[in-house]
Amino acid sequence: MIKYPNGQKKKFKQQLNVASSSNRGIALEDDLNTTNNYYLDLDLAVVHKKPVPIKVVDVSYPNRSLAKITKAYYVTASTTDYNGVYKGRALDFEAKQTNSKTSFPFSSIHDHQIVHLQKVINQQGIAFVIIRFNAYDETYYVIAQDLINLYYKTRRSIPYTWFKENAYLIPFSLTPPVDYLKIIDQLYFERE
Amino acid sequence: MIKYPNGQKKKFKQQLNVASSSNRGIALEDDLNTTNNYYLDLDLAVVHKKPVPIKVVDVSYPNRSLAKITKAYYVTASTTDYNGVYKGRALDFEAKQTNSKTSFPFSSIHDHQIVHLQKVINQQGIAFVIIRFNAYDETYYVIAQDLINLYYKTRRSIPYTWFKENAYLIPFSLTPPVDYLKIIDQLYFERE
Numbered sequence: 290m291i292k293y294p295n296g297q298k299k300k301f302k303q304q305l306n307v308a309s310s311s312n313r314g315i316a317l318e319d320d321l322n323t324t325n326n327y328y329l330d331l332d333l334a335v336v337h338k339k340p341v342p343i344k345v346v347d348v349s350y351p352n353r354s355l356a357k358i359t360k361a362y363y364v365t366a367s368t369t370d371y372n373g374v375y376k377g378r379a380l381d382f383e384a385k386q387t388n389s390k391t392s393f394p395f396s397s398i399h400d401h402q403i404v405h406l407q408k409v410i411n412q413q414g415i416a417f418v419i420i421r422f423n424a425y426d427e428t429y430y431v432i433a434q435d436l437i438n439l440y441y442k443t444r445r446s447i448p449y450t451w452f453k454e455n456a457y458l459i460p461f462s463l464t465p466p467v468d469y470l471k472i473i474d475q476l477y478f479e480r481e
Numbered sequence: 482m483i484k485y486p487n488g489q490k491k492k493f494k495q496q497l498n499v500a501s502s503s504n505r506g507i508a509l510e511d512d513l514n515t516t517n518n519y520y521l522d523l524d525l526a527v528v529h530k531k532p533v534p535i536k537v538v539d540v541s542y543p544n545r546s547l548a549k550i551t552k553a554y555y556v557t558a559s560t561t562d563y564n565g566v567y568k569g570r571a572l573d574f575e576a577k578q579t580n581s582k583t584s585f586p587f588s589s590i591h592d593h594q595i596v597h598l599q600k601v602i603n604q605q606g607i608a609f610v611i612i613r614f615n616a617y618d619e620t621y622y623v624i625a626q627d628l629i630n631l632y633y634k635t636r637r638s639i640p641y642t643w644f645k646e647n648a649y650l651i652p653f654s655l656t657p658p659v660d661y662l663k664i665i666d667q668l669y670f671e672r673e
Contacts, residue, residue, distance in 0.1 A: 329600065332600070332603055332604075334604060335573075335597070335600045335601055335604050335606070337559070337560055339531050339532060340531060340532045340533065340534035340535065340558075341532065341535075342532035343532065343533075343535045343537070343550065343553070345535070355554075356554070356555055357552070357553075357554060358535065358550065358552070358553040358554065358555070359551060359552065360549070360550070360551065361535070361549075361550040361553055362547075362548070362549060362550065363548055363550070366532075367529070368529055372564060372565075373564075373571065374571030374573065374601055374604045374605070374606035375571075375604060376604065376605060377570055377571065377604065377605030377606060378569055378570070378571060379565065379566030379567075379569065379570060379571035379572070379606075380571070381527075381566065405527070408521065408524070408527045409527050409566055411524055412524075412526060412527050412566045412567060412568065412569065413566070413568060413569030414527070414566035414569060414571075
């Protein structure tokens, strides 16, 4: 049996999982966590996924130091899932995946997330949406303003062909799996 | 009976509540929510409090559309409570209050929050801590790097006198109750 130093085995398994296309359907969030941890460890950016908002109704205290939540409900998020800081600039983004081969349905993005992204743009934050087409194993960086403009034109969906022409394909690598800072560098920092 | 237009009464009550010192002990979070909503409504900044992280263990489905969490636990936050964007720059901060008249105890800030704030600073984000002394009804803006330096010197507490000399008293007004952007403007934007 091969022995792995502290945690290496787990990491290796994660990477295999990432590389296997059959698992990509559920893997976008995992890939982003791996990516953000990689950025954090190397001091490249500080980006975290926000906790899922939950409304707590009842809590019991089985002992003095432990609070056990016994009744609670999921609440719709009023913002995007991810935000943080890169070279002083605020980053704010949402991540979505679709199994469709032909289009990305707007139904998976909430109205208030659109409003939130617009507010971030108005404040000059770097706002975007990461969208993965599972069928093609392709992950795109979409400038939030482009997505918002389409949203107000047609609230139904964005054709896959639009992504090929207007979005930025995020290069896939094992470290990190979704290297979105590469796109941000191109769009916001290379001319500096 | 005086009639108030849509929601004015509630707002007025909130303001009275904010102004009453007897309620200030529990009011810092409320004051910050009011402040952040004010900033958001006037397009001055986009700052949100992160949801409390909760680990969900069991969920039941009393009907198809409802997920009821029946067993869950609070998890220690790995970052600060507040972050957002102001004039393109990333903001990141923690807010704490104390009933002590003599010092602010470091015990109320977690180690990993210190580490997180340092990472935000390294990424050139605007990192700070808002600390309220309930006894004096004073709310201070502390530059995160100052607090971190003290933290590594003495892990116990910061004397109240230190705040008088080294921190920035946030002006109190009814709209908004904790106008921390005023301090940020002074520190980061006025020379521009």
